[in-house]
Structure formats: structure tokens, C-alpha cells
Amino acid sequence: MTDDTGVWGTADVSSGKGASDENFPVGSLLLSKALRPHVHAYYAYARVIDDIADSETLTPDEKVARLDAMEQVLHGTRQPIERADAQSAARLRTSLLQTGVPFETATDLLIAFRDDSRGHQYQSWDDLLQYCRYSANPVGRYLIGLHRETDNAFAASDALCTSLQILNHMQDCAGDLERLKRCYIPSDMMRQAGTGQDDLRASRTSPAMRRVFNTMLDRVDGLNQQANALVPHIRDRRFRMECAAIVSLAHRLTLRLRREDPLAGRVALRRTDAMHAAIAALRAWC
Known part of the structure; x- marks a missing residue:
């Protein structure tokens, strides 16, 4: 066992981000x-x-x-x-x-x-899904394990976590490229639509990039449909309510990204979306 400190540098690393930057509640009172x-x-x-x-x-x-x-x-x-x-x-x-x-x-x-x-670099949709397998899906599996739920919930949880991760990438696509020189929009989709990363630096979405976003959202819709199966698999009532709320938020954010322009400003959930999520949670209590 080693106690060397050189690898840690001289200061904590912080992006300044917190729970408010996420699309789903962390440590919610529902839990x-x-x-x-x-x-x-x-x-x-x-x-x-x-x-x-x-x-x-x-x-x-x-x-x-x-x-x-x-x-x-x-x-x-x-x-x-x-x-x-x-x-x-x-x-x-x-x-x-x-x-x-x-x-x-x-x-x-x-x-x-x-x-x-x-x-x-993410060349294809499959590349992006592989990334989400490790960046997002473990979060859902952690909560499932913590609540001692069964493995039957994994597939729907994975779909939900992947959906939320991709939606977050779409919300932040301009900032990720400018600040981190990182792009999660699959390059083959952009190439097929006749666009590229330069269009992500614009102040509004071009018709070609809108086609890319819509293609991604079509696939996210499929993930959200798979995620609908999560709630019936959850036995713990409070956790089931949490899952129902988050599934609702995923659907609502997908709809917002279809209607709004993520390059003109960050597309975010609103109070009405929270109300829909609360209703979904109450329905899951039964």
C-alpha cells in the first residue's frame, strides 16, 4: 500500500457543477x-x-x-x-x-x-452507446443494487440512463466542444447529414444539424420506450416513485429538445415538467 501524494497534485479538481446540473434528482427525498x-x-x-x-x-x-x-x-x-x-x-x-x-x-x-x-472520438451511435454503458448505466445499476432489486430491472434501467446521458450531451454539445474540445454527436451522423462540428459553434442550429439532432432523438425515443418497463420491476415503493419521476423527465426533456434549439441556449426542464414527473411518481405509489 502506498501513501505517495505526487499523483494528486496540489489542489482539488472541481468543475463547479453540482446536483442542479443533472437531469434527475440525486439523493431525492423520495429515497x-x-x-x-x-x-x-x-x-x-x-x-x-x-x-x-x-x-x-x-x-x-x-x-x-x-x-x-x-x-x-x-x-x-x-x-x-x-x-x-x-x-x-x-x-x-x-x-x-x-x-x-x-x-x-x-x-x-x-x-x-x-x-x-x-x-x-465518437464515430457512430454504437460508439456513443458503448460510452454510455460505462458513463451512465452503472448509476442505475448502483441504485438497483442498493435497493436490493432484481436483475430484471437492469435492461430498462440501462435504457433510461443511456437516454439521460445522451440528452445531457445534446443539451451541452456547444459547451463541451468549446470548453473541453469534446464532441458526443456521432461523426457519421453529421457526415451523412452534410454537416460537421463547426456547425455546433453557431448561435443557432442549421437545418442539417437539426436533422442530426432529430435522428438522435428518434433513437432516444426508443430508449425511453424501453425505460417505461422499469417502474413495474421495482418493488420498493419509494424507489419506484423515484424511477417513475425520472422516466417522465426523460420523456419531457426529449420533447423539449425537439421543440427548442440547444445551440441558442441550454434547453432545460421547467416547472411544468416537474409537475408531470410528480404526477407520474404519485401514480407509481400504488
């Missing part, structure tokens, strides 16, 4: 009070590794080294130093050992964030 500290530990770890990958000051090699160190702390093979990022991995390790949730729900995230750190 059991007893489980919320574990959800918060998982979210804190996920936020740290996301911030590392999104850092504008670290080099790609430094990012990967720090992500590797986080994984070693998680597995107990590296001593965590007194830093918020390292301690988040230590706290999640304790939580996973207490709850019995598989460590893969945490380590799989690192696969995606290493790709982000290296500047991986």
Missing part, C-alpha cells in the same frame, strides 16, 4: 432516509472523477493517473490522502463494503472517464 448517505457517497465520488476528466488544467496523462489513483483507493490498495477527491473514494469504499453493492458500479465509471480524458 429512503437510511439509504441517502450511501447515494450521496456514490454521487460525490462520481462528481470527483467527472471533474477530473473535465479539468482544463490537467494534462490527459495527469487525468488518467489521478483516475487510476482513485480506483486504487477504492480497492484499498492506495492510502487516501487528506484531500476531498481521494477521501470520496475512501468513503465510497466503506459504503460499498457495508451495502454489498458491486464495486463495478463505481469502477465502470472510470472506463468512460478515462476515454474522456484521452479525448476519445
